[in-house]
Amino acid sequence: MAVELKEEAVEAREAPVPEEKKLEEPKLVAEEKDSAVPAVERSSSFKEESNFLNDLKESERKALIELRAKVEEAILENKLFKKEKEQEEQKKPKEKEEVKEVEKADTEEAQEAEGGKAESCLAQEGVEGEAEPEKPKEEEEKPETLEGEGGKVESDVGEEQKGEEVASSEPKTISSALKEEEEEKSETQQGEEEKVETDVAAETKGEEKASEPKEVEVVDKEVCLWGVPLLPSKGFESTDVVLLKFLRARDFKVKEAFEMLQNALQWRKEWKIDAILDEDTLEADLGAACYMDGVDREGHPVCYNVSGFFEDSELYHKTFGSEEGRKKFLRWRVQVMEKGIKKLDFKPSGVASLLQVTDLKNSPGLSKKELRTAMKQVVELLQDNYPEFVARNIVINVPFWYYAFSAILSPFLTQRTKSKFVIARPAKVTETLLKYIPVEAIPIKYGGLKRENDTEFSAEDGGVSELIVKAGSTESVEIPCPEAGATLVWDLTVLGWEVNYKEEFVPTDEGSYTIIVKKGKKMGSQEEAVRNSFRNYEPGKIVLTIENGAFKKKKVLFRYKAKSCSKEC
Template structure:
């Protein structure tokens, strides 16, 4: 566990690069014996799955000669997350799915096969493929969204940070009602299925998601109920979505949740604990930027991505700078002709800086315009300025703290744009 000034990780830093390689299904360096044993385990699992599908026992039933040809054909087309499971179909992603179950069971083919069977029966019993069309009401349907991708291509899924009634949803009188808990559980399953639709299961693809749960305003009087629910959803994901969550990040974690879960996670295996990251409110931006580029991180979390954006896209990459403690840095955006509008985005990790915007014409005898007077930066800033003569936009960032600060900024120029200040 890291020191008190950092996010709390239940993962050694040395394991991060290995985890990234595994997320892309790149083979981690192992001894030849280990490689061969894993290849043999995959081959055995392929044979077991193929025989069970062709023998019509994949879902636990025995072969029945009275089954219709249509039923037999449906079993041959059996798939999981859109990927055919019958190895003889030759789909490139079949082995990727099977490897997820093998890894979850330490490459024991028999145990992995049983896990796959259990997952398929669970999905059929709860009709998971149809749950994605269910409507759980406005509050829940707006409680999560999928926002671009992480640095390594993982879809990033956010839960609950936009829901204005999170406190009402999580308060004790809601969670003690079985129907409310079950509805919230089913919505989590639906949202996971929606996230999986964005996964690239091809060999070498980013075949897992980054799941971010915002616990801002989580009520302390529902601690036991919340813990029970999150424990249940965690077990459900672990048993039925192996290898799907690349990183499970809880952000804006109140101290009471942090302390409670720190104690509870001690009872889990190291492998299970390594999937969880708990982040204090003032470390959210710094932590998320380790996995998500600033242009892909929502402005709510200190990034540059806005929900509706007609000016920038995630393809407009940000430039990174650093400002030393008790120092000021000036960012110059040169404009060599008149009649265009410059748009810019800027954010500082941790904020606590003073910020000024100014336009300085090339003609030193001309006027100077203060676009934005000095202010204390409290969020990501976007602004624009219509250029009437060649000059430069100057963004001054003063860092009065004793810590080095990271700055991310980007800008574009639009020749036909009119004067506009956002």
């Protein structure tokens, strides 16, 4: 069934702004310019760079080639997780040094103890020697007779020693001398053979120890990050896209970009990030605080962060009141990031970043120290391990305390990250979001037309129309219904509202009565989009009337569709 708009409404529409001009628009909203308090420093000139090699500068291309070579070498030589190995190697020498120091200390103590004992013995002998008179030689040569069997044994041992001394003083015969020499040689040869055997055994053990890591060590050429192979020689275009993210995050400084990549991989291994998407318990508790919903005008998945979710004191203390709760919060936030990355395409022509929308309405604010600390940790975590994953960061419903918070947060943000910020006060939320997100993709609570689990409208139903209502004037949208037995459904929203609005069905037959679908009402600035439907039993038209009594023009956004019910009838 043909549905026509009133001519006045068509003439009043504004021509759509070209995409190129939208990208060149300043990123500061009107109230930001007028504000005397600076927010997070940002630049209006930020534009997302191309991932095509031909679009890179010569210096950037060289940096990419150099980083490729470093990653290739690190993977083939198993040095990509170098940081972890270095930590283990650093621990071993320290342990050895500690053991050596302990042994050295024990040895010194033992030596000191022995030295002290020897000195005491000498002292005792000296004292005794002075006290006792010298004995004649005859008495010294005579063996002392000791009482008991012990004394007898000692005297016998003394006599045997004297006998050996006398025997050794006698001249040796030639045969006995030769025999002794042969015995000494054989003992020397035997000692050398044993030494050689021990050296060979030691070398064999050393070789076995040296060969053990080589047998266990396996080169993992399938190292991936976000599902993208990191080995450049595999020839995937997506590998360059990932490497460019780390290079841009470090201003194309190859060494720093490589270290950042290593640290990110190490962190993912320690946190077991590859398994984080399977943890359903995180989303069950905190899913409403941060979620992915729709895409922007350039195809970036949109991530909404709702700070007001933690306004509830019980929920706040459950989340941030303990170390376990704070860790769970961080892990949940990383899980949301990983879900968003799943929606990305790392091809040079694909979309490889997200759009962040942070809603500060009803946020606990600066009085909550735990929240400030947690948010700072989230920023550091995402900035260190997810480089260049945010195309734009829009902060909406900004209260005055945010400017103080941004001053605290600013030192932890890179200049490149700051350049992506867009700030919007409550009165400019919908207007700001519309610059980046289509109205049909903006949730109704932010002035858009998107509803959860919507079964009425889809992308196939066509786009959204616009109507400008000048200050102090009245405009209307007419939806013709030339045939009876149809159901009309429509959505309508006015940016900033503050207008009088009503809905009527006007029959074609002049003798029929006009039916009031929705009584006239003053719509406040916080109103959500209107959705209504009407089934006509005679030909006519639906008339939506907007009366603007303000001193500024108003933009009306609407869409509609007709559903035939002939089969039901």
